[in-house]
Amino acid sequence: xxxxxxxxxxxxxxxxxxxxxxxxxxxxxxxxxxxxxxxxxxxxxxxxxxxxxxxxxxxxxxxxxxxxxxxxxxxxxxxxxxxxxxxxxxxxxxxxxxxxxxxxxxxxxxxxxxxxxxxxxxxxxxxxxxxxxxxxxxxxxxxxxxxxxxxxxxxxxxxxxxxxxxxxxxxxxxxxxxxxxxxxxxxxxxxxxxxxxxxxxxxxxxxxxxxxxxxxxxxxxxxx
Numbered sequence: 001x002x003x004x005x006x007x008x009x010x011x012x013x014x015x016x017x018x019x020x021x022x023x024x025x026x027x028x029x030x031x032x033x034x035x036x037x038x039x040x041x042x043x044x045x046x047x048x049x050x051x052x053x054x055x056x057x058x059x060x061x062x063x064x065x066x067x068x069x070x071x072x073x074x075x076x077x078x079x080x081x082x083x084x085x086x087x088x089x090x091x092x093x094x095x096x097x098x099x100x101x102x103x104x105x106x107x108x109x110x111x112x113x114x115x116x117x118x119x120x121x122x123x124x125x126x127x128x129x130x131x132x133x134x135x136x137x138x139x140x141x142x143x144x145x146x147x148x149x150x151x152x153x154x155x156x157x158x159x160x161x162x163x164x165x166x167x168x169x170x171x172x173x174x175x176x177x178x179x180x181x182x183x184x185x186x187x188x189x190x191x192x193x194x195x196x197x198x199x200x201x202x203x204x205x206x207x208x209x210x211x212x213x214x215x216x217x218x219x220x221x222x223x224x
Contacts, residue, residue: 001034002103002190009080010105016076028065032082036062038196039084039101045200046099050207052088052214053098060091080104095121096217097179097210099203108190110199111182112206114213115154121220123161126174128216130164137169139208148205154178179213181206 008031012021021028039058047054061084069075085091087098095118100111117125129136139145157175160166164174173179183202189195218224 001031001038002195005031005035005082005103006105006187006190009082009103012078013080013105016078016080018077021078032062032065035082035084035103039086041196042099042101042199043086045196046086046203048200049204050210053086056086056088056091058084060093061086063092081107095221097213099206099210100182101199103190105187108185108187109182110185110202111153111180112203112210113152113178113180114217115178115180117179121217122177124220125179125213125216126161126164128212129170129173130168132212133169136173136212139212140170142208145205145209148183148202149181149209152176152178153180153182181209 008024008027011024015021036058039061043053043056043058043061063079063083063085065079065082067074067077067079069077081102081104083100083102085094085098085100087094087096089096095114097112097114100109100115102109102111114121114125140149152173155177156172157177160168160171160174164171168174189198192198215224
C-alpha cells in the first residue's frame, strides 16, 4: 500500500491544487485509511517495548494533509507527505519525545526525540543534559545508537547558552534548539514486506533517548 501512497504523493507534488485533489479525494481517503491502519499496527509493535504508547490511536497521531496557508507565502493547499507522531499524552500534540514516521517521495525518514520544544522546556532539557552528562553519554555513545544517530537534528546556536561551561563534552548538544534524531530512508524501504518490523526495531533503539527527555518533560509538566 505504501507504494500507492508514494505514487499519490508524487502526483500531488505535480498537481498541488484543489481541483486535482477533489478529483482524487476518494483515492486519498482510501490511502489515508490504509496509512492509519499501518500506523496503528506500528503503535502496537512499539507498545511491546514502550508501554507508554498503549492505548494511543493512530487518528490522534496523523498530521492532516491540509496546509495552513493563512500566514505563509507558499499558498499550495496540501502537504506532499503523510506523517504521524506517536507519543503519550496527546499523540501529534504531545510535548514528549516520541516516534515520527514520514512518507514523502525521495524524502522519507524515521525520527524521534523532541522537535520545536517551547523555550522554557529547552532550557530545562539543556540543564538536565548538563547535570546528568554521564547518563546522557551512556545513551548517545552506545554503538547501536551512534551508528544510526551520530548527531542531533535542527538549528544550533552560535554560542553555548549562558551558564554552561564551554568545555562541556556535549556543548554542541546544549546549543541545539531541538532535541531530535532522524534517519533518512529510501522510498523502497517502506515497500518491503518487513518494513513495519524494521521500523519498530529502529524506534526501539530510540527508546532510551526518549526516556531521558521524557523524564524532563514530565517533571516540567508536573506529572512527577
